[in-house]
Amino acid sequence: MTDTSILSVIHYQVMWDRLISVVEEQAQALIRTGFSTSTREAGDVSAGIFDTSGDMLAQAVTGTPGHVNSMARAVAHFLDRFPVDTMKPGDVFITNDPWKGTGHLHDFTVVTPAFFNGACVSLFACTCHVVDVGGRGIGPDGRQVYEEGIYIPLMYFAREGRVDETMIEIVRGNVREPVQVIGDIYSLAACNDIGCERLVEMMSEFGIETLDALGEHILDKTARAMKEAIADIAPGTFHNTMRVDGYERPLDLVAALTVHEDHISVDFEGTSAPSPFGINVPFCYTEAYATFGVKCVVAPKVPNNAASLAAIRISTPENCILNAKHPLPVATRHITGQLLPDVMFGCLSQVRTRAGDPLAVPAEGSSCLWNLFAMGGAGRVDAEPETLADARVFNVMSFHSGGAGARAGKDGLSATAFPSGVRNVPIEITEAGSPMIVWRKEYRTDSGGAGYYRGGLGQIMEVDTLDTAPFAVSANYDRVLFPPRGRDGGQDGAAGVVRLKSGEHLRGKGQQTVPYGERLLIEMPGGGGIGDPLQRPAEMVAKDVREGMVSAEKARSVYGVALDDAHAVIADQTETLRMQLRAKMKQDAAEDRSVQMETSK
Incomplete structure (x- = not known):
C-alpha cells in the first residue's frame, strides 16, 4: 500500500466518523425539540443518512432497531413516489404508512433531500412515535387498520420551504393531543434540517462535491466485514420455536436460520397465521428486528447500514402474522415483533464457529415493552357517564420494561428495554403531565431466572389517578402466559402479571377499566437465567x-x-x-x- 493510499483510507475513516457525528446530532436535535414523552424522554426515534439511491450510509447511535432498520427500507418507497431529479431545496416528505414506514400508524417518518452547490447529494430520514393518531388509540383491539388512526400517505410536508398547512390541519383535527403530535412532526423536519446543514459544512470542509466515493467506501468496507464475520461461522441450518401469549390464542414463532458462505437467511415458515387483532406485524418490522437479532450475535461491531442489512435475508409465508397485509390491524405490532431477537437467539445458540466454539447468546428476556398506556375522561373509559362527569380527559404514554435475559458471562440487565433500547420514563414526567400518580416503582424480587448467571429483574409499578373517577388502561403486554426461557440449565424468568391491588387479574392485552378506589399493579417479567443455579x-x-x-x-x-x-x-x-x-x-x-x-x- 502506498503512502497516498494509506492517507486516502485515513481520510475516508475521518469522514465516515464525521458522518456518524452528523446523524447523531440529527437524532439529538429530534430528542431536544420533541414534544411527546416517547421522543424526548424514552428516545423512541431513529435518524440516518442515505445516498441518492436510497441506501442507508450511517445511522445515529440514538434510536431503536425497529425504527432504524425499517426506516432503512422506507426511503426506497419515498424515492419511488418522489424521484431525486424532481426534488428541490426546501422539500420535505412525510408518511405514517405502516407498510411503507415503520410498522404502525403511530410512527411518522420524514425524509428531506440535502443539497450542495445546487445538486441533491443525499437524503436524511428520521422517525418518532407520536402520542396519538386518533382512532381507538394505541392498543390491539382494532379489527382493521382503518380503526387505528389517521393515515398519511407518502406526500409533501413542505414544498420548497412552504409547509402544507392543509395536511397539518387534517392531522390536528383527528388527534386527541394536537400540540404534542404537530410539535413532534415539526421536530422531525427540524432535525433533518440540522442534518442537512451539518453535512454541507462537512463537505465544504473536506472539499468534496458528492458523497459517491465516501458512500462506496462505507458500503464496500461494511460488506467485506460482514462476509468475514459470516465466514467464521460453521454453515448449517438451525431451528427454533417460541410460543408466546398472542391475543385470542397463543402464537408460535417458528424460524429456520441458515448460515451460507456469504450471507445468513431466516425463514419463518410454520409461524402462526395473522390475528384478527392488532398484534400483526408488517414485513418491514419483522425484517427490522429479525435482522437486528442476528447481527447482535454474528457481527455486533460491524456498522449498521445498507450493506450489513443486505447480508441477512428474511422471508416469511404469505399467510403469516409476521407478514401482515393491508388492511389487517397492526397498532401493537411491537408486542410480537420485539420477540423476534429471542427467536433468533434460540437458533444461534446452536451455532458454532469454524473453530468449534459456541456463539455467545443471551437467554430470553421480557423483550416486548411493558409501557403504561392510561387514559381518562368521557369517551375514553368504559364506565357510567355520571362517574366521569368531573374526570379530566388525558392520555398517558409512559415507557417501561421488564428484565433482559442473562448474558454469556454476565447477569441480565434489570428493568432494561431490550431489544428496543428505549429508556424508562421518569415517574415525575408522567405525574407532571397527567392526573396519574405512581405509588410504587421498584425491582421485582426473584423475577430474574435463576442460573449461574441470573436473569435481569422486572419491576413492579403501582398506579392510580388523582381524579375521583375510574380510568382505563390499554394493556399491550406479552410473557404473561409463557415466561422468558432460561438457557443451558438456567431457569425461566418470572411471568408478567397485570392485576388490581385487590387481587383481580386483568388480561395481558386490550383496553380495560380500573374502577375508582382501585390501584393498578403491573408486575413485569424477568429474564431467563443461564447455567446451573447450584454452580453460582x-x-x-x-x-x-x-x-x-x-x-x-x-x-x-x-x-x-x-x-x-x-x-x-x-x-x-x-x-x-x-x-x-x-x-x-x-x-x-x-x-x-x-x-x-x-x-x-
Missing part, C-alpha cells in the same frame, strides 16, 4: 439477597445457599443443601424418563 458462587447469591434481587428463601431453595441473619454465607450448610438439591434433581430426572418411557409404550 455462594457469595454472589448472598450479594443478590443483600441487594434485594433474590429473597433468602429462594437463595436456599433454588441456589442451595444458606445465609445467616446478616445474609452472610453459612458454608457447611450450603454444601449440604447443594448436595441434597442435586440428588433431588437426579431423582426427578429419572422419574421423568420413566414416565416418558411408559408413555411411549
